[in-house]
Each structure stands twice: as structure tokens, then as C-alpha cells.
Amino acid sequence: MHQDSERRVVVVPAYTCPLVALAVAHCGLELRVCELLPDSLDMDPAHLSQLCDANTLAVIPTHLAGRIADVPTACRIAHAFDAWVIEDAAQALGATVEGRSVGLQGDVAFFSLAVGKGLTMFEGGVLFTAHDALRAPLHNAASTEAPARIGWELRRSVELLGYAALYRPAGLRLAYGRPLRRDLARHDWIAAAGDEFDLDIPLHRPGAWRQSVARRALMRLPGFLVQTAQGAARWRACLQNIAGLTCMGDAAGQGVWPVMLVLLPDQTVRDAVLNRLWGSGYGLSLPFVHTLPDYAYLRAVVPAAESDALPNARALAGRLLAIGNSPWVTDADRTVVCEVLKEALAAAVRG
Structure with missing residues (x-):
């Protein structure tokens, strides 16, 4: 899209996946980070309006962890400057707004x-895009930026086969649990959360076999969404009775539930819960450890923020907790997690 424009600025939420910042840098564009509303994943409209100008190419609202972002507000502000809206729906496959898939309110989505x-x-x-005029340019850009590369495709195919072989609790504990516990023992939360990425993103087109795997997986999506929605309902029944905790949901639409996002009163409580349960098999983790400006390795591509800037985004990053909602989570697991949350919150009240 930017190849036919002199605009260079892309605006993203201050709290989002570091890969978004790396993708902007890969395209040779300038990143601007937007403050969030208090206790929210949505960008602050007032700050977004200040960041947008005649040099703004795109704004990227994020449907983080399946929660539905306020895309209409982003569209209203971005379109006033003739900028595009790209919906980051990476973690929201299956989410809908007014019966239509997320990704169709903005101009482009993924x-x-x-x-x-x-x-x-x-x-x-x-x-994908709902705009007929954008499909050919996007297809051409994807063909150019992500060509077929047999070496990478062979590697990804082998990794996919290995993942399929290990896709059960015992296998995943072996493949992911051991490295996770190693990173936690080193107090390296960025590595434990999977937040550190190579600055050089290896782009290539998926081969025919992996594409066929994706198509077959898509046939299982409706059942998978029902299963995770039922799991989320059981989590909410457990979490909603815990004073001092907010289980984040959707203001509009029907989100999906790969994880439960829980907002705790402060970072001390959140970290106490993580120190007890992260790496213990209960599926607790962080969506992302920091706001984008606070990752040291991103300093070359993310503009620095003053220590008192982005207070809402930084507060969210310090208080947010992700709780796994896989089909393997049991009611006994939920009881353990909820009891630990209650204990941490009670300890904070006692002071």
C-alpha cells in the first residue's frame, strides 16, 4: 500500500505484539505508538487524533487475545486524514461484529x-480486504514480499509435523514447558513470554501442503469456537466472584477466547500470581511483557517514550494476566488458579 504513497507514518497501540513494530520497520515506515484508554485495550481517541496527520499511512487497531477492538473510532479518525485502517486480528479468528467477521470494518485485516x-x-x-480495488495490490505485494522459498518451507513443514506429534499435554510440556521453566529460572520474562523476535523477519509463501492443512483446520473452527466459548463461560463463573479482579470482555460483538485476560489491581498482585503459577502447567502467562517503547531490543525501531508518558498503557502492561483456555483445562485447574488469585488479592488488602 505504501509503495504508491509518500506517506510514511503508521500508528499502533502502545501495548501490542512486538512483531507489529518489526513489520512497520521492515516496510521502511515510521512507527508512532498511541496511548490506551484507562483499563482498556483500545487506543485513546484523543491521542490518536493528535498522532494522525497528512503523513499518516495507516492506523492498526488490535483485537488482542480475541477481544474486539473499537475499530469504528479508529476508522473515523484515520479516514478523516485519508489514512488506511488495518485490523490486527491475528488472535481473533472467528470473532464477529453484527454477524460479520472482524476485519471487515477497516480497510485491510489479517x-x-x-x-x-x-x-x-x-x-x-x-x-484480506473488503475493498475490490485493494485486492490486486495486496496480492502483488504479498507475492513480492513473500516469495516461495523451498528451504524455509521444508523447515516449517517439519516443524508442523513435530507440533502435531506433540500436540497433547505431555508433549507440549516437553517441548515448551522445559524451555519456559528455564527462562523463568533466569528471570527472563521476555523470553518466557515469547516476546523476543529476530529483527530480520523471514518471509516466504506457505507451500501447497501447509495450505491444505490450514483449509482442513478451518473446517474444525466452528466446533473449536464452541468449545473455547464453553471453557470461557466456566472461567467467568469462577473469576467473577473474586473481588478486585476484572475479567476483560467485549463492549460490542462476539469475541473468541484463546485465553482469558484478567486485570489485577496492581503489578505486585499480578507478579505474585505469576511467580506461583507461571510454568506450573496451569496456562498462566503474559500477553506481552512491556509496552513497545520499553523493550530494549526494539529501541532502533520504536520511538522512545518519557518515563511519565503512556501511563494507561504501562499500567495495563503491569496489571494484565493471561490465563489459558485450552480444551485440556479442567475444573480442578480452574479452582487452583482462582484460589491463588484470591490469596494474592487478600494478601494485598492485608498490606
Whole structure:
């Protein structure tokens, strides 16, 4: 899209996946980070309006962890400057607004089919648009930026086969649990959360076999969504009775539930819960450890923020907790997690 424009600025939420910042840098564009509303994943409209100008190419609202972002507000502000809206729906495959898939309110959107998304071809995703005039340019850009590379495709195919072989609790504990516990023992939360990425993103087109895997997986999506929605309902029944905790939901639409996002009163409580349960098999983790400006390795591509800037985004990053909602979570697991949350909150009240 930017190849036919002199505009260079892309605006993203201050709290989002570091890969978004790396993608902007890969395209040779300038990143601007937007403050969030208090206790929210949505960008602050007032700050977004200040960041947008005649040099703004795109604004990227994020449907983080399946929660539905306020895309209409982003569209209203971005379109006033003739900028595009790109919906980051990487973690929201299956989410809908007014009966239509997320990704259709903005100009362009993408879903991820990477590992860890439930339905996967290990790496890759789907780029789409509702605008007829944008389909050919996007297709051409994808063909140019992500050519067929046999070496990478062989590697991803082997990784996918290995993932399929290990896709059960015992296998995943072996493949992911041991490295996770090692990173936690080193107090390296960025590595434990999977937040550190190579600055050089290896782009290539998925091969025919992995594409066929993705198509077959798509047939299982409706059942998978029902299963995770039922799991989310059981989590809410457990979490909603815990004073001092907010279970984040959707203001509009029907989101999806790869994880439960829980907002705790402060970082001390959140970290106490993580120190007890992260790496213990209960599926607790962080969506992302920091706001984008606070990752040291991103300093070359993310503008620095003053220590008192982005207070809402930084507060969210310090208080947010992700709780796994896989089909293997049991009611006994939920009881353990909820009891630990209650104990941490009670300890904070006692002081």
C-alpha cells in the first residue's frame, strides 16, 4: 500500500505484539505508538487524533487475545486524514461484529495461523480486504514480499509435523514447558513470554501442503469456537466472584477466547500470581511483557517514550494476566488458579 504513497507514518497501540513494530520497520515506515484508554485495550481517541496527520499511512487497531477492538473510532479518525485502517486480528479468528467477521470494518485485516493459535499451519496467516480495488495490490505485494522459498518451507513443514506429534499435554510440556521453566529460572520474562523476535523477519509463501492443512483446520473452527466459548463461560463463573479482579470482555460483538485476560489491581498482585503459577502447567502467562517503547531490543525501531508518558498503557502492561483456555483445562485447574488469585488479592488488602 505504501509503495504508491509518500506517506510514511503508521500508528499502533502502545501495548501490542512486538512483531507489529518489526513489520512497520521492515516496510521502511515510521512507527508512532498511541496511548490506551484507562483499563482498556483500545487506543485513546484523543491521542490518536493528535498522532494522525497528512503523513499518516495507516492506523492498526488490535483485537488482542480475541477481544474486539473499537475499530469504528479508529476508522473515523484515520479516514478523516485519508489514512488506511488495518485490523490486527491475528488472535481473533472467528470473532464477529453484527454477524460479520472482524476485519471487515477497516480497510485491510489479517489473521494469524502461527503456532499457538489453536488452528495452525505453524507459521503464516491470512491477509484480506473488503475493498475490490485493494485486492490486486495486496496480492502483488504479498507475492513480492513473500516469495516461495523451498528451504524455509521444508523447515516449517517439519516443524508442523513435530507440533502435531506433540500436540497433547505431555508433549507440549516437553517441548515448551522445559524451555519456559528455564527462562523463568533466569528471570527472563521476555523470553518466557515469547516476546523476543529476530529483527530480520523471514518471509516466504506457505507451500501447497501447509495450505491444505490450514483449509482442513478451518473446517474444525466452528466446533473449536464452541468449545473455547464453553471453557470461557466456566472461567467467568469462577473469576467473577473474586473481588478486585476484572475479567476483560467485549463492549460490542462476539469475541473468541484463546485465553482469558484478567486485570489485577496492581503489578505486585499480578507478579505474585505469576511467580506461583507461571510454568506450573496451569496456562498462566503474559500477553506481552512491556509496552513497545520499553523493550530494549526494539529501541532502533520504536520511538522512545518519557518515563511519565503512556501511563494507561504501562499500567495495563503491569496489571494484565493471561490465563489459558485450552480444551485440556479442567475444573480442578480452574479452582487452583482462582484460589491463588484470591490469596494474592487478600494478601494485598492485608498490606
